[in-house]
Amino acid sequence: MLRGRDDDLRAVDEVLKGARSGRSGVLVIYGDPGIGKTALLSHATEQAAGARVLRCTGVETEAELPFAALHQLLRPALTRVGSLPGPQAAALRGALGLGAGGGENRFVIGLATLSLLSEIAEDGPLVCLVDDAHWLDRASADALLFAARRLDAEGIALIIASRDGFHAPGLPERRLRPLAPGAAAALLRDRDPDLADAVRARVLAESGGNPLALIELPRTGAGFAPAPLPRRIQEAYGARIDALPPPTRALILVAAVEGTGDLGVVLRAAELLGAGPPAFGGAEELVTVAGGTVTFAHPLMRSAALHVASLDERLAAHRALAEVLRDEEDRRAWHLAAAALGPDEQVAAALERTAERARERQGHAAAAAALERAAELTADRVRLGGRLTEAAVAAADAGAPERAHELAERAARLVDAPRPAARLAGVRARIAFERGAVHTAHELLLSGAARVAELDPGTAGLMLVDAARNASQLGDPGLVDEATNRLHALRLRPEHGLDSAVIAVAARSESLARGPAEALPAMRPLVADAGRIEQGSYGLRLNAAFVAGLVGDFPAQQEICAALVEEFRSLGATGWLPIAYATLASAELHLNRFRGAMSDAEEGLRIALDSGQPHRTGYLEGVLAWLAAVRGDDARCAELAARCRDQFALTGIAHGTAWGEWSLAMLDLSRGRHALVLDRLEEAQAGPARHQNQAVYFAADQVEAAARTGEPGRAAEPLARFAEWAAAARLDWADAVLARCKALMSGQERHFTTALRLHGPRERPMERARTELLYGEWLRRERRKRDARTHLRTAVEIFQRLGARPWADRAAAELRAAGDSGAVPASTDGRNDLSPQELQIVRLAVTGLTNREIGARLFISPKTVGYHLYRAFPKLGVSSRVELARLDLGED
Template identity: 70%
Template sequence: MIKGRRGDQEVIDGLLASARAGRSGALVLYGDPGIGKSALLRSTAERATDLRVLRSVGVETEAELPFAALHQLLRPELARAEALPEPQALALKGALGLGRAAGEDRFLIGLATLSLLSEIAEDGPLLCLVDDAHWLDRASADALLFAARRLDAEGVALLLAARDGFSAPGLPERRLGPLDAESAAELLTERDPHLAEGVRSRILAESRGNPLALIELPRTADPYTLMPLPRRIQEAYATRIAELPAGAQLMILLAAVEDTGDLGTVLRAAQRLGLGAESLGTAERAGFLAPSGGGVTFVHPLMRAAAVHSAAFDQRLVAHRALADVLDDRDDRRAWHLAAVALGPDEQVAVALERAADRARTRHGHAAAAAALERAAELTTDREALARRLAEAAVAAADAGLPERAQALAERAARLVEDSRSIARLAGLRARVAFERGSVHTAHDILLSGAARVAELDPVAAGLMLVDAGRNAWQLSDPQRVEEAAVRLRRLPLREEDGLNTAVDAVAAAAESLNHGPARALPGMRPLALDARGIERGSYGLRVNGAFVAGLVGEFEWQREISAALVEECGALGMTGWLPIAHVTLAASAICLGRFADAKADATEGLRIARDFGQPHRTGYLEGMLAWIAAVEGDDARCAELAGRCAEHFAVTGIANGVAWSEWAQAMLDLSRGRHTQALDRLESALAGPVRHQIQAVYFAADQVEAAVRAGLPDRAKEPLDRLAEWAGAARLDWADAMLARCRALVDPGDELFAAASRPHGRPMERARTELVYGEWLRRERRKREARTRLRAALETFQRLGAAPWAERATAELRAAGEIVAAPAVSGALTDLSPQELQIVRLAVTGLTNREIGARLFVSPKTVSYHLYRAFPKLGVSSRVELARLDLGAA
């Protein structure tokens, strides 16, 4: 029985009870070495007799073996992978070395892990225990955390134990503290009731409530030794190992350096060294090793560390050599054991490590590949091979999400490479790392420098870097940097067959937009959006750029068409890396088209994936759009929270498009609440910074005009009115002409202008706002009957869109116009759905199965089923058949 952990056990029992009820959850237990994390996991397994239990343990040196911990966890149930959707099954088998690696996106493996856990839980609640999670290989950690954040309605409880430093953002956590004095004394008495009182008092004081210390310190020869507690426990284990027969000591060392817990490998190596099964039995009876089935584990992780660190250097070499001798050349473990015995440069071992890295990369084990290539470089003397291995290690580290390590490796490689292709590749990599870390200015400068070095040798490589540089500078709203990239592009001797003409035009148009205003860029940008509409599959970068450009030229239907196809394709194929940015453009188009429920669902999903990928620039962008939606809904607190987060991201990245949305959001909230001067001041302040170069400065010009007029400051309406007029004249779009007419009518009211503003177009929110201001003017002109017609239309649209503050304004105006109106009820079938429910319903209507929907949304099929049937009552249906008959329209 565990002492002093009643509160911790109650929390875990709640997790188990939820799993028994069909709901899922995860919990991370943090604590110092020996504090009782492993004991609590063992106790949980003993008490969960009615749950299926899967276990995995992280091993300190297993970073070189991709998906080792995931394989250990799922191994008993891998046969059930056949029930998964084919792309997921192939991805998981390839990752675990059970099939051909198909090169799928690494997050597809996380989805496959989630689906397999859900499949196992079909037979009853499932408990997954992961000990020493801080030592998980990076690939396993990514997959498990991806799955853990999406657990919902599967009946799965996931419990991870880790030391400080293990990062599991988004998961609940609980810290295990030291035992209280009474529990510590009880445990010590139970373990060693005959201690002398002086020794007992000293151990209680020295252990500081650490359970493992209370168990092991009495066994040390000198319990008064002064050293850090984990080290003292490790030394106690080392002392116990030294008392064993030599054969048992060597058996323990073999198990310690073998890492994966493969009992067969340990026994074959032991046999090669003349050891028999009796040595394993001795180690087991001494309480160090626990053989079970085909595996062998240590009773406590510090025992492994003690075995390795207490062994002499020559003993460790003998163990590694024996293990290498019994492993196949295609086994990555062999390469690492050979590397462990290499005492100097060794090209054969370096080649073996390179091959291990290649295998790891095909299985998305990028962290393992980086480690193998870095070790290979340490064994290399040839300058060219050294540069190549360092460069490949840097790429793998970047792909693994290890930016600091990638940057250090890339800088070492950059000092050695001389060929243009390697120079360009490393410059691109260093810029990518800088961009992902939020240093966009640095990324731009790296690309310009790299392009200059290869311009004569490889104009195409230089051109690609300059296109990236121009795009980065545009996101920074930096006209000079964009112009510099555009000028250098024009100087390159590019040919038509190089395929860069469209990209060069895009950078030139971006420079024109930032230097002379977005209206000047419209003629050059519109063809780019048209071209993107014609790309049916693949070419993800061109289509994303095309979707962005479609938004810049005001063609929101085009933008949604391109983005929706991209999201669908990437979701179906598991190309998750492109999904955050595709969701950005999809949500932006939905906002502009007045489909706010869709926009909220799209942006929420994009934000979830962007956070998984660690993309602060995408995260800030999506938070800015969600702040805008919260403003329209009248959720003041949510708007402020999201705008604050967005501002924090902007402070780090300097990327302006997200903060443009958040500033606009706060101004929209002010405007809807009647705080006209505050709205005007906010927008003018935003325009004093980089927001002035963003397209939002055109789109919120109408709000600026309205705020100025309503604040009684018509002089401050002139500049935004001119800004909108210039853009609308160049765009020649119905909605832009209508908004311009509304702004002119606000400045100088009249039926003709209001009638022009009221003409039909594809932006319902803007039409409703026109009806509102038109109705207000008609009421002031004492034309109340006409006013009521306009105001009713406005109210109906605001209610349908979920725009609560605007509905309240329309209601107040209707009452002032003499109509008895109930309090506004902003609700409807779709607006009552949560973002996830709306996404699931929309996909279900298309006829996709729960498995197919789960694959698209990166959730389990059981979660799809749970949310679908929560949505049914809100929609007034009871089956998929009835759901298919609904006209869901635009949300």
């Protein structure tokens, strides 16, 4: 019975109840040492009758061994790995050291973890319990958190217990508080009914409601030391350990240093220290020995064992373990490093090899730790700089930019040679960009490229391409020109493979500084040749997609990015997915495929947050803000636009905030708040959006707002801006929008009819609907209500089909004002009722993919795929995949 924990017990029981009913749930329990976290996990085990239980505990000494905790959790179920899709099975085996590591992306390993847990849950409810999560190795934590965020309909309960320091954003959490006085008194009475009143009062006062303190403090006697509570408990444990016979103390120390609880290893190492045969007698309250494992009753007991031992005793224990672990190179290397008191090149080299193996298994945090420790054991200046540089790279790959920054700055004081200096400059620039210091990243890339330009022009060229790309996101023509000029000065040869990049960078520079008449003709060949760019050249292909957006060729942009997303998903190259999804969603938005754009932007945002790419979120949130504006979701639009502004304040990257300001203007435009639209877009155009491509596309909205407010003078500049771009773009849709703008400014009907003639039947239907609406409004004001009704009905139908509710409402109001008093039929398009994830799943199901294949593409479990299809079918009016395949789910 757990005293005073009724609410906490109910929270745990709710998660277990959900698993029994087929729904998954997660709970992260935080609390101080001794507060009762482990007791709640024990309660969960007791209440999990009929469910399978998997457990693991974070171990401090294994915090630098990649996937150690994940292996501990999944070990009882590893025979089922073969049932996973081939790439996932191979990735998980490689991560757990059960097969050759193939350098799989950590998201593939996370997906494999989710799939394996889902596979186990097919047999019934599954309960996964993780204790001391603050000591999990980073690779295991990443895999478990990846799975936790995607649990849905599998019937899995995941309960994690941790002290502060384990970060699980977005997951339900609960913090354990000290016991109330009544519950504390009851617990103490249960454990020590005969305690003297004075001692009882002192224990209650000193314990502060900590259950472990209530249990342990009475054993220390009346003379409590004036120290923090965890330390007092630890010292009490230490006194008990110190009173044990020397052989038992040696065994306890080796178990504490070894950390994993492997009884065989502990006994062999202790024997090297002269401990003799097993001698755990008298330590039964400190450790439990069962099933070949030795376990400390509480983490503070292990800390106490280390604290009471002398330095010489601890070093001897590490050396003994290193001797016993000769066949386990990574663990041996760490014990040798722990025993080293000064520079040791042999041990440093062993740690370097450990880091390489960790990288092969995507254990980047473990690699960073091994390289940093190797650097501490390195005397040679050149090797020290190199190891610190590689540690910084690994830390950056692990999503730890602050740690990476500190390592890189230490390396910067040591690295002199051009090639290593360029390598270091590249990682420092990457870290600076991810921390929001885009100007610093630009300067580092320029200086690094200069150092290596003569020795390795190809590497220098790639760095300059990145510099120009970063500068374009800042909207700074001068910085783009600087990088472009240096790139041209390299006189790269075809074998460097950067021809397309040079063209793309030059085109961006021209679009920023010289205007569309010169820039767009230079850009089109790159878009046309995009299909011939080498398949693995992801950055160059993304460049081509970005340039396609600049020239207004949204079908090409969508085609390039859809192929890239498919490729990245199949390869597990998730680091590239956020920017690919952002560019794809932007293309779909401009094509007015709003449902697909929302689905892809949501998925890109989720992966950006999971993969630690905050600099990508502004772009994705900006796209989502615009889509929220079109749907009429005022609160969501305002929230996302505010986030875009916050990101701009942190990073200076203008693309996201340009989307955000345009989104708010679109919301105002749909509501008829034209003066606000005009003010907002003029301010955006004068500020960070000036050199972003959104400024071209929202020019038509400025013209409409100026016309409706009766301020034609404020329409002149945006009209000229869009007209100049449209003349260079030579696209029917652009000419149609330009004609609509001219109609608004001149009041001449011929411009409206020209616009409608140029609008394609399915290309950018939102623009056609807006022209129909504005033409209908003009006709009504000209007292031609019958003609107006035709155009307004068309506008209502298109807006409804697109899910553009405020626009449909506005068109319906105009239709009623034009004399059509009949009710406007509601949209019957079931796609409007689908959530973004349901739509994404349905789109893939129509292609014939199985639930397992869809799950692998979307990083969710097959069971979740089935659940969402089950919810989507009635919304679409179908009951099976056969009927689903007959639907026309093409975008408008």
